[in-house]
Amino acid sequence: MKNFVEELRWRGMIHDVMPGTEEMLQKEMVTAYVGIDPTAxxxxIGHLVSIMMLRHLQRSGHRPVVLVGGATGMIGDPSGKSQERNLLDEPTLRHNQECLKGQIAHFLDFDSEAPNKAVMANNYDWMKEFSxxxxxRDVGKHITVNYMMAKDSVKKRISGENGEGMSFTEFTYQLVQGYDFLELYRTLGCRLQMGGSDQWGNITTGTEMIRRIAGGEAYALTCPLITKSDGGKFGKTEQGNIWLDPDRTSPYQFYQFWINVSDTDASKYIRIFTTRLKEAIEALEAEHAQAPHLRVLQKALAHDITCDVHSEADYIAAVEASEILFGKGTTETLHRLGEKTLLSVFDGVPRFNxxxxxxxxxxxxxxxxxxxxSIFPSKGEARRTMKDGGVMINREKVAEDTVINTAQLLNGRYLLAQRGKKNYYLIIVG
RNA sequence: GGGGAGGUACCAGAGCGGUCAAAUGGGGCAGACUGUAAAUCUGUUGGCACAGCCUUCGGAGGUUCGAAUCCUCCUCUCCCCA
Known part of the structure; x- marks a missing residue:
């Protein structure tokens, strides 16, 4: 049995571990879970950290459980800055759960006969009938309000400077989540809950419940919040979240996200989001230090994660598209591209008809x-960007008096517009 | 219920009768340098038929040659007292 805690430790994925966790995991196969809200x-990619924790867990020989928070997702966790949640109806909830499972199945083994095959559960199943x-009577009785009030997430909301107070519902959240842990402890023998560092308080309410109600021992492990070196939010771009669903974020955009990660972040992310070994990663870092412009770290990171989330073929297509877009492509090479290659290269690039x-x-x-x-929101802005030399059509800079006619079309019906260095748009004529 | 402060562009925050499309900072966008990185520097950041015009300073009216700035009412937020 591989040392799971040690594995996470060198990957920088440990924020806090309850004493005794490592010893337990070394001794025998352990069932552990993380929770995911089925809001979409x-x-x-923000979810990916939890998924990777489970993946390492399973690879270390333990059993991962994905808990879909159908019930808890309706309440809203006060630990985050999350707003009031919308209630999901049950069909939507089930649909979301199935979609998520399909995506997570790329990372975890749900189907084999292995004793540690992954399990998915939904707390809606046991909470919906719970009066x-x-x-x-059965749960609330065992936890004192004093205990609940001592949690940072609660204290912050009650005494905080921007204290808006918290509703009873939100206050109860930790009990509901804690009960999940108890339920999984009873039904699956689950003894470890993992999550982001903001979940520590909620998780320990669960271990406390298991101790008081079931007289059992359970543990907690959290990982640090993933940050960007420039302080921005991880996983967000101007276009919004980076999704795993190829219809929301194309494989090309997905690949581009990882390729564009800064050097300091690349070192951090490659440890978290790939399963590469320590020595291999350190070797890559050395290589990167030798020739930083080659960006071997970013490329390795983007390769692994694009293949995991999408496929090898999607990865290759994304690399090819990137080479044409960012390589030595000129107007001539563009014109030489056949319609088929052209369309596949620009698959995932925003289009206009x-x-x-x-x-x-x-x-x-x-x-x-x-x-x-609507490549530009206004003519004024387009004009300004052009003045700075930031607009290209078919990779040639244009000025505001440029006139576009059919002679410039690629393959008789396409135009490639570019705003700045990184934003491409395909205009389809006809 | 009583008293006070305040609502200005994406955000924070100046302006308090004309020179205000509105200081400054952050953010955004673009350019240079590079490696599609970071840091730095530069430009730009309401719209348009762009040396001009139009619409903006919580909302509605009013005073004035002229209002983000003064007055009235409404509205929302925050703070203090009860």
């Missing part, structure tokens, strides 16, 4: 970019 039918009266008539008599570039399409 896709995960985003309020039964809950306060315009009528052919627009170009018949030539169309002013401003009107094309800020009228016919």
């Amino acid at each position: 039918d896709s995960l985003h 309020f009266l039964n809950f306060i 315009i009528a052919k008539e627009v170009l018949d008599n030539g169309c002013n570039i401003l009107d094309l970019l800020a009228g016919q399409t």
